[in-house]
Amino acid sequence: MGLMEKIVSLCKRRGFIFPSSEIYGGIGSVYDYGHYGVLLKNNVKQLWWQANVLKREEVVGLDSAVILHPRVWQASGHVSSFTDPLVECKECHQRYRADYLLEGKYGDIKTIDGKPRCPACGGELTEEKKFNLMFKTYIGAVENTASAAYLRPETAQGIFVNFKTIMITNSQKIPFGIAQIGKAFRNEITPGNFTFRTREFEQMEIEFFVEPGTDEKWHKYWLDERIKWYQKLGIKKDNLRLRQHTKKELSHYSKDTYDVEYQFPWGWGELEGIANRTDFDLKEHQKYSGRDLTYFDETTKKTYIPYVIEPSAGADRATLAFLIDSYYEDGKRIVLQLHPQLAPIKVAIFPLVANKPDLIRVAKKIYEMLRTQLVVAFDDRGNIGKRYYAQDEIGTPWCVTIDYDTLKDNTVTVRDRDTTKQERVKAEALIAYFNEKLKTL
Numbered sequence: 001m002g003l004m005e006k007i008v009s010l011c012k013r014r015g016f017i018f019p020s021s022e023i024y025g026g027i028g029s030v031y032d033y034g035h036y037g038v039l040l041k042n043n044v045k046q047l048w049w050q051a052n053v054l055k056r057e058e059v060v061g062l063d064s065a066v067i068l069h070p071r072v073w074q075a076s077g078h079v080s081s082f083t084d085p086l087v088e089c090k091e092c093h094q095r096y097r098a099d100y101l102l103e104g105k106y107g108d109i110k111t112i113d114g115k116p117r118c119p120a121c122g123g124e125l126t127e128e129k130k131f132n133l134m135f136k137t138y139i140g141a142v143e144n145t146a147s148a149a150y151l152r153p154e155t156a157q158g159i160f161v162n163f164k165t166i167m168i169t170n171s172q173k174i175p176f177g178i179a180q181i182g183k184a185f186r187n188e189i190t191p192g193n194f195t196f197r198t199r200e201f202e203q204m205e206i207e208f209f210v211e212p213g214t215d216e217k218w219h220k221y222w223l224d225e226r227i228k229w230y231q232k233l234g235i236k237k238d239n240l241r242l243r244q245h246t247k248k249e250l251s252h253y254s255k256d257t258y259d260v261e262y263q264f265p266w267g268w269g270e271l272e273g274i275a276n277r278t279d280f281d282l283k284e285h286q287k288y289s290g291r292d293l294t295y296f297d298e299t300t301k302k303t304y305i306p307y308v309i310e311p312s313a314g315a316d317r318a319t320l321a322f323l324i325d326s327y328y329e330d331g332k333r334i335v336l337q338l339h340p341q342l343a344p345i346k347v348a349i350f351p352l353v354a355n356k357p358d359l360i361r362v363a364k365k366i367y368e369m370l371r372t373q374l375v376v377a378f379d380d381r382g383n384i385g386k387r388y389y390a391q392d393e394i395g396t397p398w399c400v401t402i403d404y405d406t407l408k409d410n411t412v413t414v415r416d417r418d419t420t421k422q423e424r425v426k427a428e429a430l431i432a433y434f435n436e437k438l439k440t441l
């Protein structure tokens with residue numbers, strides 16, 4: 001079994017991530033997150049929020065709507081330019097991204113007279129046409145052009161249209177940023193690779209507003225910050241790289257973009273794009289809305305439209321990368337060596353054997369005590385080896401066992417997931433013990 005198959009299978013077996021609407025046969029490339037999956041993804045989002053909003057005076061938060069005024073997407077260029085080149089097989093009607101065909105992302109394909117043929121059946125492909133990735137919907141009871149709207153394909157525009165209000169209500173001065181986590185929707189031509197490319201996903205975006213001329217310096221700053229974040233949370237250095245976009249690749253709004261890439265089992269893939277969006281978006285919104293979106297710098301007395309540096313990450317892709325990077329097999333033992341801050345469950349509590357009321361009573365008491373501060377689990381099923389095995393697979397960093405000695409001296413054993421070493425600790429010291437471990441990480 002390849003690594004990716006093992007990850008997908010573990011995710012399903014333990015209920016992290018599984019196909020959506022499965023009782024109806026599933027719906028292509030749409031996934032649901034079960035209990036451990038939600039806990040893990042929430043930790044990813046919280047740790048991002050902590051590092052980029054709570055720990056910074058100069059970044060504030062936002063939660064804007066998914067459906068914005070349709071003019072927003074005209075101003076931003078998404079109606080005209082948010083397209084992928086689409087070709088369709090005239091025989092089997094499979095659809096492909098023309099650029100991916102040429103890059104070999106659908107594998108080795110036949111060509112006739114230099115023209116690529118369908119990877120599935122070898123049939124002739126149609127001419128390339130532009131396919132807009134935005135999901136269209138209608139507002140209200142009438143379905144016509146006037147009521148058409150879009151589900152946002154990025155959270156960024158909600159930030160740009162609120163830029164002035166947020167700056168004023170939070171008394172921010174440039175440089176400052178606005179951050180947002182939320183769903184985005186793209187009608188991808190070929191989704192795939194598990195949760196790497198889906199049509200509904202979550203983004204974690206910062207728009208950082210700076211004075212023109214200082215943009216390149218800030219771009220470098222955010223590249224460093226964001227790489228450090230992934231490394232601090234345990235992604236191996238060799239599996240991460242920064243890749244600069246070629247001129248041809250650059251989005252319509254970008255002066256310069258770098259991707260933070262992760263070495264996925266199928267090759268390098270983007271985790272996050274960090275773009276210098278210049279003053280493109282604010283300028284366009286000023287033009288389309290007729291509102292003044294300039295900034296007056298009281299120190300230099302200069303008025304300008306700020307430039308924007310945008311670190312734009314995917315919560316689902318980051319979650320997937322953390323799962324893959326932490327997967328470890330040690331003989332029969334399968335372990336997710338997740339950074340403890342990311343681990344869905346921090347501590348599991350076990351009574352040594354299941355049918356001893358005294359042990360269960362004390363174990364429950366310890367469980368209730370730890371539960372006030374940490375995400376903990378209680379397990380008294382089967383033998384202790386099986387319980388360790390289950391916790392290793394979901395990445396729980398510590399397991400606490402209550403045994404006969406506990407009844408005498410109120411100490412417990414704490415077993416470390418990665419070393420499997422055990423340590424005896426006083427039950428009343430456990431909260432401080434785990435808090436200290438989590439703090440120093």
Ligand code: ATP
Pocket residue numbers: 154186188195196197198199200201202203270271272273312313314315316317318
């Ligand atoms: P790609 O080149 O892989 O299509 P992109 O360059 O279009 O990605 P951006 O527009 O930079 O992506 O979006 C920022 C982030 O949002 C990406 O780095 C990724 O983590 C996430 N993202 C974008 N599209 C998807 C998708 N279809 N499924 C899951 N996450 C996505």
